[in-house]
Amino acid sequence: MTHVNPVAAEPAMLPATQAGTRPDMRIADICTRDVVQIDAEASLREAATIMRSQHVGTLVVTGADGSRAPGGILTDRDIVLSVVAVGIDLDVLTVGDVMTADVATCREGDGLFDAIHTMHERGVRRLPVLDDAGGLAGIVAADDIYAAIGKQLHDLGYALARGQVREMRLRNP
Numbered sequence: 001m002t003h004v005n006p007v008a009a010e011p012a013m014l015p016a017t018q019a020g021t022r023p024d025m026r027i028a029d030i031c032t033r034d035v036v037q038i039d040a041e042a043s044l045r046e047a048a049t050i051m052r053s054q055h056v057g058t059l060v061v062t063g064a065d066g067s068r069a070p071g072g073i074l075t076d077r078d079i080v081l082s083v084v085a086v087g088i089d090l091d092v093l094t095v096g097d098v099m100t101a102d103v104a105t106c107r108e109g110d111g112l113f114d115a116i117h118t119m120h121e122r123g124v125r126r127l128p129v130l131d132d133a134g135g136l137a138g139i140v141a142a143d144d145i146y147a148a149i150g151k152q153l154h155d156l157g158y159a160l161a162r163g164q165v166r167e168m169r170l171r172n173p
């Protein structure tokens with residue numbers, strides 16, 4: 001926790017439009033737009049190689065039909081627990097064989113707490129984000145939400161410090 005000397009200058013006020021400071025923050029404000037995707041017919045070895053090269057732990061699975069809607073999701077944990085741990089060859093299974101097909105999603109206009117509720121209900125840490133047409137617009141992870149809420153709490157700390165400074169100025173002229 002940052003200690004603020006009440007005699008020192010007031011902490012700088014953060015702009016209300018800065019991402020992470022809006023009380024009505026939507027998933028669109030914090031999601032990652034550059035989503036790494038893979039086809040359901042790709043091999044698991046290819047999926048693992050893409051995860052490593054792109055430094056991601058999740059791939060959104062898209063279909064060959066050209067649809068922008070996610071058809072599944074594959075995590076590094078899926079590969080380890082369902083394939084590697086039981087000794088199955090990565091080259092004999094496809095992404096579609098291991099992916100989660102019943103994908104939990106959220107919408108760009110959803111609030112942070114809506115996404116948290118979905119994550120809690122579905123037991124997931126990442127949600128593909130859909131646009132108004134139902135197409136893939138991004139992905140949001142629990143880490144993104146932690147960071148956004150942490151920023152909110154940080155800003156609240158500044159508000160409390162400003163209140164102390166204001167009170168000292170009013171009470172001790």
